Amino acid sequence: MSDDGFMMDKASAVSDEFLEKYPATIFPPSLKEANAYHLERCVRVLPHDNNTAGFFCAVLVKNSELPSLRAKILAEMSAKKTVVAIATDEPTTRQYGYKLRLKTHVAPTMIEWTTEVTDDNLKTTSTTETSTYKMPPHEIDPACKPTQLIPQVDDNFSFCEQTTEEWIKIKEFFKISDDFDPTNMIMRHDRTVFFQSCPMVKTLVKYNRELVDSNFSAALGVCIFFGMPNLCIKVDTELQTMMSHEGLAFLYPFIQKQVVNIDSEDLLKLAFYERVKIDTLSEKAQTDIKETDQGCILFVYRPKYMSSQPNCNITLVGARGENWCTHYKEGRVSDWKNTFRLAGMEREDYGRKIQEEKLVAALEKDKKAKEKQNAEPEKMET
Numbered sequence: 001m002s003d004d005g006f007m008m009d010k011a012s013a014v015s016d017e018f019l020e021k022y023p024a025t026i027f028p029p030s031l032k033e034a035n036a037y038h039l040e041r042c043v044r045v046l047p048h049d050n051n052t053a054g055f056f057c058a059v060l061v062k063n064s065e066l067p068s069l070r071a072k073i074l075a076e077m078s079a080k081k082t083v084v085a086i087a088t089d090e091p092t093t094r095q096y097g098y099k100l101r102l103k104t105h106v107a108p109t110m111i112e113w114t115t116e117v118t119d120d121n122l123k124t125t126s127t128t129e130t131s132t133y134k135m136p137p138h139e140i141d142p143a144c145k146p147t148q149l150i151p152q153v154d155d156n157f158s159f160c161e162q163t164t165e166e167w168i169k170i171k172e173f174f175k176i177s178d179d180f181d182p183t184n185m186i187m188r189h190d191r192t193v194f195f196q197s198c199p200m201v202k203t204l205v206k207y208n209r210e211l212v213d214s215n216f217s218a219a220l221g222v223c224i225f226f227g228m229p230n231l232c233i234k235v236d237t238e239l240q241t242m243m244s245h246e247g248l249a250f251l252y253p254f255i256q257k258q259v260v261n262i263d264s265e266d267l268l269k270l271a272f273y274e275r276v277k278i279d280t281l282s283e284k285a286q287t288d289i290k291e292t293d294q295g296c297i298l299f300v301y302r303p304k305y306m307s308s309q310p311n312c313n314i315t316l317v318g319a320r321g322e323n324w325c326t327h328y329k330e331g332r333v334s335d336w337k338n339t340f341r342l343a344g345m346e347r348e349d350y351g352r353k354i355q356e357e358k359l360v361a362a363l364e365k366d367k368k369a370k371e372k373q374n375a376e377p378e379k380m381e382t
Helices: 016-021 031-037 067-080 165-174 199-206 209-214 245-254 264-272 283-290 333-342 347-381
Strands: 110-118 124-132 157-159 185-188 194-196 222-227 241-243 259-262 295-301 314-320 324-327
Touching: 165 241, 165 295, 194 245, 222 245, 241 245, 241 295, 241 314, 245 314, 259 264, 259 283, 264 295, 264 314, 264 324, 264 333, 264 347, 333 347
Parallel strands: 259 295
Antiparallel strands: 110 124, 157 185, 185 194, 194 222, 222 241, 295 314, 314 324
16 A cells, blocks of 8 residues: 555556565466466465565475485495485485494394103103294484484473373463363473464374474464563562463463453553552552462453543553562564554653653642641741
């Protein structure tokens, strides 16, 4: 959309200055190109947090070595006269310039039992019974396994269960209802970071465990819990876990504790100040905070009237100590900026408003002090 409010759906409709900043590929292709590329199989992602243009996601599958790498391996093998070992159990034949040594299994494949019986006439009769067993599967010795076949990290993650100790602590702290299914959450090996996934990803990971172990990333889900960060207030809590803003979107319908209802003035205070004293919040907020434990808390704003500003529901993740509370911004500058804009002002406007209120309060205090001083001599004369 242009500054004048006109929609531009193709590159020819924009100026040359625009094309110098942005590529022409940000516009959708023609219908003919879309059919040729089978774009009906695609989903375009429009990120709202990173202020970037839309992009496409694709899954790339490597089915052979790069030609340059293959040529280098073959040259080394020719020079050193090494033996090429072929992994025949892979879908595509891959060649490595290594000598693969199999791990030795000491296991019998056939056992013979010979029984000799001697009767009273000293005649001996021999009977032989034979049992056969299958050969155990061959395994490559880890000492000589090629690096591309070795997972970089063992047990890098695991899926959460209903009986997982860390999850039970989190569930009790926030009083999360049983309707929420935690088995789709992925935990890192230290069990301090939880990612919310889905049944489809869980199935995909289950049957591709080795590949995921060596290439684990946050792309498997949305981070909803992480270790308690360094805060500007002192928090004395047994649960050293913080909920993310994205996690709040998943869990809010299931949470029954650690929820604090705030009004518009509380909302702007939390967005403006690094920390807020609890006794300066509204009465409703103070009452709700008394029902919470020290640690992670969730601020919830709901407009009271149709004309209220902001005129939408807003949820924030924060923390509380004994006397102070804070909104955990985690570098999300755009979030608190948008909070003020939803209230019809900029952050600087709110700052000036606070200074004016302080100045008016100071002048009123001086006025009362002078009136009191003038009243004292009159009493003495009387």
